[in-house]
Structure formats: C-alpha cells, structure tokens
Amino acid sequence: MAGRRLLVATAVVAAAAAVVAAAALEAINVTTVAFEEGYTPLFGFDNILRSADDRTVSLLLDRSTGSGFMSSSMYQHGFFSASIKLPSDYTAGVVVAFYTSNGDVIEKRHDELDFEFLGNIRGKPWRVQTNVYGNGSVSRGREERYLLPFDPTTEFHRYSILWTRAAIVFFVDDVPIREVRRTPAMTGDFPSKPMSIYATVWDASTWATSGGRYRVNYRYGPFVASFTDLALLGCRVGDPIGQMLSSAACTAAEDALLASDLAVMTLEKQQAMRRFREQNMVYSYCYDTLRYPAPFLECDVVESERRRFKGSGHLRLAFRRRRRTRPGSRPARPTRAADM
C-alpha cells in the first residue's frame, strides 16, 4: 500500500515537473515581415488575398486553381516561420504546404524541407507531415507524421523550420518537434544548397486522404489557408546555382543564428520535443522496416519507442491516445512535394 502511494506521489511530482518544464520554454520572438518585403506570388494569382497591411495572406483553392507564394530570395541556411490557419470543415484531398526547396532551379539534385498539412474528412483531424530531402534523395523519403494537440483551423499556430549547417529543427509554436542533426553518414542527403521558401494550397485528391479514397469536394470550397507572422531570417543569396556558402557575411549571420536562443537546444527544449513526439507522432520512417529494412544511421532508435510502432512505421492502434483516425483506414502514402 505504502509502495503504491509512493508511486502515485512520484507520478504527481513528475507531472508537476513536466508542467514546469513546459512553462519554461522560451517563446519564439523573431522579426516578421510584410508579404512584399520577403515574398512574391507564385501561382493562382487571383486566389491570393493580401490584407490591407500586407502582413496576412490567404491562399485559396477552388475549382479553378490552388495558389501559392514563394520567397523573393533564396537563402543559405536560416530560420523560416509562418503562423498558419488551416481550412476547416470538410478538407479531404486538400494539402497545405510550407516548405523550403530549390527544386525549381536544380532539378535532379534538389534539396527540400517540408511541412505538409493533409486535409481530412469531416470530424477527422488534419495531420502534419515533415520531410527532409538532400541532393535529389527523393527515393529516400524521411517522413514523419503527427496529429496536432490543438485544432489548427480555429486559430493561427506558428510553424517554423530552422536549417543550419549543423542541424534541421521543425517547430510547432515554441516546441521543437523534430531535430535532424547533420551526421557524416547523411552525406548529400543533408540539404546544403540555397533554397527558396514556399507556401501553397493544392488539390492532392489522388493521395492525400486515405490513399486517395476521399477526393476534394468543391462544394465545401473555397478552401482558405491563411498565413501571417512571416519570418525569414537567413543569408540571402542572389544566384541560386553554384553559389555555395562562401561569403564571410553569410557565415557570420549563420554563426549568430547558431548562437541564438532559436538554435540552442536546451534541456527544456529536448524534453518538450520528446513529449510532443511521444504524444503526437503517428508515423516515422525510422520505424518503417518494410520500406527501410535497415534504419538510417541518423535515426535515434529508442527501443521503448520502437515497440509502440508497427513494422510499417505506423503507431500501433493501442497507443493512439485520441482515436481520431479511422481504425483500419489505409494511411496516405508517403508523399513528396515533387508529386506536385
């Protein structure tokens, strides 16, 4: 009995400690820009709606077209961020993406870092996918997928990508949710060339929701994704091709970024990241032994975590805290923005 009470007491202390750690996480505080200062329309011009102060942009997908914008410059490393509000209600087949890429200028050996938001049928949550490609490694997708611990359609939440020569970190609000450290084994699979930043909404009926079972239904359109708090911190480079990290200015800017609160991975951040992943990750390429019989060397395979995942890389149903995904439904196949 005493042992049991002690256990409960310990759990309470642990929970309290977790709350304290969460509270201690520093808020991301970066300079934001107006659309015109950092971005330019990419496609579906009529479906890009800019607010009067030019600090909020809405991208529409309707029967005629999706839409998108891209950064006016390319960047060699940096911190790229937007607060996004996703379309609500019935969004099957709709994909919203916020990502970095140089696929437009370097076709065969392009780099890419993705946040992809996969729409869903009514009552089912959006899922978020992150991915990393380097030097055209599109046959080696490094997808992870998560459910969000909030409704991303009711208010804005910040999604950020930190890319340095040392690591890539994806953030949701102030919480790092994924860190890919550069290891020698990754060789060219670690993105290394200047990239542009993109935001898009488009019709991915063929795969986005339950492997294409649910297509976009335009009776629920137009689908509106809004972007604000646009932040682009990094070294701008003019000529995209061939211009590798060489200028002292770029190196100095990156050194400053690496030393800043954004990039330093504190113990609190590591703990918050672990908690987010324990509670919300539903797929990881690191546990997908069907696709990759030998895990990539950069995978930090945690035995206690691995047991929660099937050989397909998907979280076992028993571990799905919120049973919001349909049992037995086939997950969307791993995706690449190259499919666009």
Ligand SMILES: *[C@@H]1O[C@H](CO)[C@@H](O)[C@H](O)[C@H]1NC(C)=O
């Ligand atoms: C954010 O950063 C700016 C400039 O560095 C600073 O003046 C401001 O006080 C900060 N805000 C918060 C809430 O920390």
Ligand SMILES: *[C@@H]1O[C@H](CO)[C@@H](O)[C@H](O)[C@H]1NC(C)=O
């Ligand atoms: C990228 O790929 C090209 C062509 O496959 C290869 O020649 C080059 O060495 C690779 N670069 C890196 C950094 O791995």
